[in-house]
Amino acid sequence: xxxxxxxxxxxxxxxxxxxxxxxxxxxxxxxxxxxxxxxxxxxxxxxxxxxxxxxxxxxxxxxxxxxxxxxxxxxxxxxxxxxxxxxxxxxxxxxxxxxxxxxxxxxxxxxxxxxxxxxxxxxxxxxxxxxxxxxxxxxxxxxxxxxxxxxxxxxxxxxxxxxxxxxxxxxxxxxxxxxxxxxxxxxxxxxxxxxxxxxxxxxxxxxxxxxxxxxxxxxxxxxxxxxxxxxxxxxxxxxxxxxxxxxxxxxxxxxxxxxxxxxxxxxxxxxxxxxxxxxxxxxxxxxxxxxxxxxx
Numbered sequence: 001x002x003x004x005x006x007x008x009x010x011x012x013x014x015x016x017x018x019x020x021x022x023x024x025x026x027x028x029x030x031x032x033x034x035x036x037x038x039x040x041x042x043x044x045x046x047x048x049x050x051x052x053x054x055x056x057x058x059x060x061x062x063x064x065x066x067x068x069x070x071x072x073x074x075x076x077x078x079x080x081x082x083x084x085x086x087x088x089x090x091x092x093x094x095x096x097x098x099x100x101x102x103x104x105x106x107x108x109x110x111x112x113x114x115x116x117x118x119x120x121x122x123x124x125x126x127x128x129x130x131x132x133x134x135x136x137x138x139x140x141x142x143x144x145x146x147x148x149x150x151x152x153x154x155x156x157x158x159x160x161x162x163x164x165x166x167x168x169x170x171x172x173x174x175x176x177x178x179x180x181x182x183x184x185x186x187x188x189x190x191x192x193x194x195x196x197x198x199x200x201x202x203x204x205x206x207x208x209x210x211x212x213x214x215x216x217x218x219x220x221x222x223x224x225x226x227x228x229x230x231x232x233x234x235x236x237x238x239x240x241x242x243x244x245x246x247x248x249x250x251x252x253x254x255x256x257x258x259x260x261x262x263x264x265x266x267x268x269x270x271x272x273x274x275x276x277x278x279x280x281x282x283x284x285x286x287x288x289x290x291x292x293x294x295x296x
Contacts, residue, residue, distance in 0.1 A: 168180060192235045242283070244295065
């Protein structure tokens with residue numbers, strides 16, 4: 001059964017809903033206002049919150065705003081006798097699950113709570129599935145137990161927490177992409193996309209359109225707009241394998257993306273803001289290439 005938090009400054013509603021949901025076997029806690037509710041949630045999370053909107057001290061909207069800072073998926077249902085379009089719009093904008101007007105049908109509210117709990121169960125199931133996927137992509141997939149490998153594992157865990165661009169160097173077949181994926185899977189971006197591309201497998205023109213996308217009519221065959229891999233990896237990680245094979249002209253364009261955090265699709269006039277962490281890999285000596293003037 002679920003843990004339900006009832007928030008209302010009217011004792012009669014707190015008592016009524018406590019009886020209703022306890023009768024269904026749920027654990028019920030009550031709070032008189034948003035501040036007290038936030039304190040209870042900090043001590044112990046709930047599965048769903050059923051709250052009034054207009055309350056003294058901290059009202060329902062402000063309570064929801066603070067809830068979303070730390071509990072983005074918590075189910076929240078509002079009930080109010082003072083419903084307005086503006087209030088409802090703000091509530092849904094902040095991620096409220098539903099909105100009922102007082103006086104309400106108790107059975108209707110029970111159904112809404114049931115559907116919200118089912119939604120929460122799906123979210124939890126999806127999160128568990130993604131966690132299992134991440135486990136398969138973590139350092140457990142990298143075989144090795146020597147002191148040097150332990151040092152690499154420690155480095156992966158350390159750099160995973162920071163958001164700087166990373167370069168992985170090593171000979172072909174040494175598992176550079178495994179390391180890149182492990183860094184992504186252990187980072188705050190783990191539930192976002194991990195997109196990889198071999199820079200040496202494309203010509204300069206094709207690589208530009210793959211990375212940055214293109215707009216309709218920008219070249220022969222461009223019949224529709226297409227997002228590039230940087231946009232596909234937004235809020236996640238893009239892995240640029242064999243970056244040493246990239247042409248000097250593409251290096252300049254990539255450098256600008258890294259500096260400005262914006263991409264301009266081929267044929268477009270406007271730029272798109274992106275937030276993708278870049279992990280690059282190479283089997284070449286980039287320092288020597290830089291000294292030779294072939295790598296920026």
